[in-house]
Amino acid sequence: MGISLSILDGRPRNQRPPPPLTAKTHSLTENSLSCWTQVASPSCHDVLPVRAWWEEDYERSQRLWSRDLARDGEDAPPAKCGPAVAQAILRAHLASGACLMIAPLQDWLACCPSGKYSTAEALEERINDPTKSKHYWRWRQQCLLEDLCEDEEFQSTVRGMASRM
Numbered sequence: 678m679g680i681s682l683s684i685l686d687g688r689p690r691n692q693r694p695p696p697p698l699t700a701k702t703h704s705l706t707e708n709s710l711s712c713w714t715q716v717a718s719p720s721c722h723d724v725l726p727v728r729a730w731w732e733e734d735y736e737r738s739q740r741l742w743s744r745d746l747a748r749d750g751e752d753a754p755p756a757k758c759g760p761a762v763a764q765a766i767l768r769a770h771l772a773s774g775a776c777l778m779i780a781p782l783q784d785w786l787a788c789c790p791s792g793k794y795s796t797a798e799a800l801e802e803r804i805n806d807p808t809k810s811k812h813y814w815r816w817r818q819q820c821l822l823e824d825l826c827e828d829e830e831f832q833s834t835v836r837g838m839a840s841r842m
Contacts, residue, residue, distance in 0.1 A: 717775035719766050719784055722814075723807050727766050727784045728799035731758035745769055758799065763787035768838055782818065788838065789831045794820060 720726045731738050735756060742754030746765040755762060767788060770778045783802040786794035797819065804816040825831055 715775040717770040717773040717778045719770050719780050721779075721781065722804040724803075726781060726787070726799070726802040726804075727763050728758040728787050728795060729802060731762060731766075732756065732799050741766075758787065760788055760790050760792055760795075763795075764834070764838060771838060783816065785835055786820075786831075788834055789828075790834060791830060794831070 720730065724730070725733060735754075738754050738758075742762075746762075746769060747754070758766075763784065767778075767780055767784060770780065781804065783804075787802075789795070802816055805814055
């Protein structure tokens with residue numbers, strides 16, 4: 678399972694993609710985070726990145742989509758996490774009210790509208806699997822940093838998402 682939101686409030690805890698909605702669960706879009714001691718993150722080095730956790734459990738993705746991300750008239754979420762889904766997830770985290778939102782590079786790369794940085798299988802984007810001693814820090818960026826610095830499509834997408842918050 679991947680992380681939908683990580684909150685650090687003096688003791689680390691993880692809120693995974695949403696369980697069935699109850700009085701104890703919060704929506705990403707309700708600005709339930711408002712404290713300067715909280716950090717939001719859709720994934721991290723020891724869990725699946727956004728694309729992989731989205732595709733791992735369709736029922737949970739469906740709950741997240743219908744509860745927090747769907748726009749009017751949208752029914753079911755896509756089975757694959759394309760750029761529109763990745764952008765919606767990162768935007769929800771940016772708008773969470775946390776003082777800081779941290780997302781791994783592969784989650785930002787998944788937001789590129791052309792999809793050119795998300796050509797590998799989603800599971801290959803995992804950085805570390807702490808349950809397997811031979812799977813440590815294996816992810817490697819598939820593009821040069823210089824190429825990202827010159828990529829107007831990628832830069833304008835990230836800039837646009839960040840500036841709306």
